[in-house]
Amino acid sequence: MKHFLDLSVSEFKEWLIRHGQPCFRAGQVGHWVCRSPGVPFEQMSDIPKELRTLLSRDFRIWSMETVAHRTSADGTEKLLLKTADDEHVECVLLRDDKGNRTACISTQVGCAMGCVFCASGLDGLVRNLTAGEIFEELLQLRRLLGPDERLSHIVVMGMGEPLANLPRLLQALNWATRKDGLNISARRVTISTVGASAGIRRLADHGAAYHLAVSLHAPNDELRSRIVPTNRKVGLGAILEAADYYFEKTGRRVTYEYVLLAEVNDRPEHAASLAELLRGRNALVNLIPFNPIQGLPYRTPRRQDVRDFASTLESAGVQVTIRHRKGDTIDAACGQLRRVREQAVVLSDFQQEA
Numbered sequence: 275m276k277h278f279l280d281l282s283v284s285e286f287k288e289w290l291i292r293h294g295q296p297c298f299r300a301g302q303v304g305h306w307v308c309r310s311p312g313v314p315f316e317q318m319s320d321i322p323k324e325l326r327t328l329l330s331r332d333f334r335i336w337s338m339e340t341v342a343h344r345t346s347a348d349g350t351e352k353l354l355l356k357t358a359d360d361e362h363v364e365c366v367l368l369r370d371d372k373g374n375r376t377a378c379i380s381t382q383v384g385c386a387m388g389c390v391f392c393a394s395g396l397d398g399l400v401r402n403l404t405a406g407e408i409f410e411e412l413l414q415l416r417r418l419l420g421p422d423e424r425l426s427h428i429v430v431m432g433m434g435e436p437l438a439n440l441p442r443l444l445q446a447l448n449w450a451t452r453k454d455g456l457n458i459s460a461r462r463v464t465i466s467t468v469g470a471s472a473g474i475r476r477l478a479d480h481g482a483a484y485h486l487a488v489s490l491h492a493p494n495d496e497l498r499s500r501i502v503p504t505n506r507k508v509g510l511g512a513i514l515e516a517a518d519y520y521f522e523k524t525g526r527r528v529t530y531e532y533v534l535l536a537e538v539n540d541r542p543e544h545a546a547s548l549a550e551l552l553r554g555r556n557a558l559v560n561l562i563p564f565n566p567i568q569g570l571p572y573r574t575p576r577r578q579d580v581r582d583f584a585s586t587l588e589s590a591g592v593q594v595t596i597r598h599r600k601g602d603t604i605d606a607a608c609g610q611l612r613r614v615r616e617q618a619v620v621l622s623d624f625q626q627e628a
């Protein structure tokens with residue numbers, strides 16, 4: 275049986291036409307699926323009985339099962355979802371005190387990029403998620419919200435390289451941003467990429483004003499190729515050019531993420547070269563202190579080093595934010611929870627969902 279959300283809106287309209295149904299039902303059914311997660315087709319009260327029966331015959335809305343659910347004191351919740359073929363993906367709900375509710379979603383099972391400090395790629399790529407699975411992460415997270423909460427933002431910063439699974443991601447985001455879908459503005463969606471330059475250009479040409487975040491992590495090719503192995507094939511020059519193109523096409527300022535690894539890329543000379551690289555660009559640098567991962571040799575930078583790194587950039591006129599860690603106690607960094615699972619560690623401290 276097909277996942278309902280694997281269909282694009284136009285494919286669903288074609289299905290409706292083939293079954294002698296009017297196209298406007300697409301919006302109605304989409305609205306039910308997106309806004310009332312958990313309601314089966316049979317209970318969609320304003321949809322004719324005959325159509326409800328056809329929908330339940332041909333489609334399913336849920337294909338994944340929550341196998342672990344962790345909550346941390348700062349309000350962060352993390353789900354480990356099991357796919358129909360017994361793979362595992364992670365997604366996270368982040369809460370802040372301004373009322374923002376952000377879904378952090380994965381696009382792949384595992385990752386092929388192999389960034390040396392990241393848990394997601396340690397065992398390579400297993401497969402792309404389908405559009406339906408990507409969208410279902412949003413629905414599963416939405417179910418965790420209280421009656422006064424609303425999903426306000428999406429960050430595509432979970433497992434996987436989003437631009438390596440772009441068509442499916444765009445299809446899922448189309449449902450997320452449509453009025454009859456989740457109605458989240460494209461401006462509140464951030465796609466984080468390792469820096470696939472062709473993919474960045476494709477995204478720029480797509481036309482939607484998503485926010486782009488590029489994972490830079492080093493100010494020169496020699497160091498970046500050591501931390502982010504795919505850099506050997508692309509190079510910083512091509513990435514920055516593609517990011518500039520993105521800014522030209524969309525008018526949206528690009529964010530550069532920079533994971534600070536103690537002694538590796540957090541030295542004053544790295545800050546100075548980064549400032550030089552980004553000088554004159556309309557850019558924001560997001561400094562991310564490394565979130566430790568068991569078995570990896572990297573360390574979190576000292577607080578003072580993070581502050582000094584930020585002030586070097588600021589004094590060169592580069593805007594900076596420092597990402598505060600959320601969900602520390604629940605292995606919220608990408609790929610960590612799945613790895614725990616794959617390593618068959620006893621999940622006794624998990625709050626199993628009923």
Ligand code: SAH
Binds near residue numbers: 387391562
């Ligand atoms: N493939 C995409 C999405 C990855 S996750 C990308 O590379 O951007 C989003 C961000 O989290 C990336 O910048 C990634 O480098 C960073 N990240 C991964 N593991 C981390 C860790 N252990 N500590 C801090 N940041 C990490």
